[in-house]
Amino acid sequence: MCCMSFELSREHEEFRHVVREFAESEIAPHAAEWDREHHFPTDVVRQMGKLGLMGLTAPEEYGGAGEDGDFTSLCVAIEELGRIDQSMGITLEAAVGLGISPILTFGSAEQKEKWLPDLVAGQALAGFGLTEPGAGSDAGATRTRAELVDGVWVLNGAKQFITNSGSELTSCVSITARTGTSTSPAGKERAEISAFIVPADAPGFTAEPAYDKLGWHASDTHPITLEDVRIPEGNLLGERGRGYAQFLATLDDGRIAIAALAVGCIQACVDACLQYAGERQSFGAPIGRKQGVAFQIADLEVMLRASRLLVYKAAAVKDAMRHGSGPTLAELKQAASVAKLYATESAVTATRIATQVFGGYGFMEEYPVTRLYRDAKVLEIGEGTSEVQRMLIARGLGLPVE
Numbered sequence: 210m211c212c213m214s215f216e217l218s219r220e221h222e223e224f225r226h227v228v229r230e231f232a233e234s235e236i237a238p239h240a241a242e243w244d245r246e247h248h249f250p251t252d253v254v255r256q257m258g259k260l261g262l263m264g265l266t267a268p269e270e271y272g273g274a275g276e277d278g279d280f281t282s283l284c285v286a287i288e289e290l291g292r293i294d295q296s297m298g299i300t301l302e303a304a305v306g307l308g309i310s311p312i313l314t315f316g317s318a319e320q321k322e323k324w325l326p327d328l329v330a331g332q333a334l335a336g337f338g339l340t341e342p343g344a345g346s347d348a349g350a351t352r353t354r355a356e357l358v359d360g361v362w363v364l365n366g367a368k369q370f371i372t373n374s375g376s377e378l379t380s381c382v383s384i385t386a387r388t389g390t391s392t393s394p395a396g397k398e399r400a401e402i403s404a405f406i407v408p409a410d411a412p413g414f415t416a417e418p419a420y421d422k423l424g425w426h427a428s429d430t431h432p433i434t435l436e437d438v439r440i441p442e443g444n445l446l447g448e449r450g451r452g453y454a455q456f457l458a459t460l461d462d463g464r465i466a467i468a469a470l471a472v473g474c475i476q477a478c479v480d481a482c483l484q485y486a487g488e489r490q491s492f493g494a495p496i497g498r499k500q501g502v503a504f505q506i507a508d509l510e511v512m513l514r515a516s517r518l519l520v521y522k523a524a525a526v527k528d529a530m531r532h533g534s535g536p537t538l539a540e541l542k543q544a545a546s547v548a549k550l551y552a553t554e555s556a557v558t559a560t561r562i563a564t565q566v567f568g569g570y571g572f573m574e575e576y577p578v579t580r581l582y583r584d585a586k587v588l589e590i591g592e593g594t595s596e597v598q599r600m601l602i603a604r605g606l607g608l609p610v611e
């Protein structure tokens with residue numbers, strides 16, 4: 210670990226330039242309007258697929274980048290999209306990290322062949338249904354149930370806060386459900402949680418009306434309900450009873466990707482503040498000459514650099530593991546939680562500072578820092594709250610925290 214390099218390669222930087230050009234030309238001119246109208250731009254999502262962004266971690270046989278792609282490239286893409294529009298950044302993060310990843314990692318050959326080509330091409334999207342109205346990190350509180358009846362799984366329940374779950378591109382949602390009970394090594398009875406791929410067009414599957422959210426207005430987020438949804442027995446994802454463990458493994462990757470989205474947010478704050486501080490005049494001089502302003506922007510740059518290093522270190526750990534070398538799963542989990550905690554909390558702080566630098570204009574919707582301020586808060590919540598990350602980090606240090 211001590212000798213692992215997580216500097217970005219020339220190829221990564223060239224790829225960053227490609228994504229940046231796409232974001233600035235295809236997303237930046239419309240981001241404010243999409244935010245105002247709560248519009249999910251499916252045409253741009255398809256363009257992201259054509260650019261290869263959905264397939265950065267997928268094998269060539271499914272249309273992905275294969276050996277030319279890696280998790281670090283995904284983080285670069287998420288950062289660059291998030292710098293322009295956090296909604297499009299989370300759309301990519303969820304499409305790959307939460308939509309494609311469970312099927313790619315745990316799916317059977319038949320499941321991969323059926324679902325991945327369209328998902329990788331950006332012609333379809335998949336959701337990730339773990340959270341419920343009364344259950345999140347607590348697997349035992351899961352109420353959605355799946356019963357095997359005559360070779361068919363019958364699902365009933367509800368999931369909430371599901372990204373990419375109700376658009377015209379949504380093809381399926383991977384969900385967790387109770388399939389019975391099991392006994393722990395200590396002899397205690399516990400819920401048996403399994404995972405399933407549920408087609409979005411299955412009778413009884415309903416994406417309820419989209420949430421009216423504080424931020425991420427241009428992303429697609431719905432609660433879903435399952436009423437006697439019948440799916441083939443072969444739609445079981447991975448091993449029966451291992452669904453919760455599979456989803457937790459998926460969240461390790463998601464935490465790094467969310468941290469990359471936070472880096473994009475901080476970079477956008479630095480960019481906006483530098484421009485504004487050079488243009489805004491106060492007492493006959495740019496406000497950037499004032500230490501009170503300049504020092505705040507300097508603090509943003511420190512948060513940006515530290516967050517970016519933590520993210521790309523965690524991504525390097527992930528890529529090394531994908532190639533079967535070096536770090537352990539425990540090291541990945543720790544790196545992911547550290548990056549997620551620091552980068553997302555820094556992003557929230559950065560948007561507060563940026564809004565302060567802009568003064569009264571920072572309270573006006575015509576300026577991008579306002580949108581960033583609204584978008585940032587959820588970064589501390591999704592893919593495990595800051596409190597969960599602190600708990601995981603403490604456990605990784607050997608502390609028996611509950």
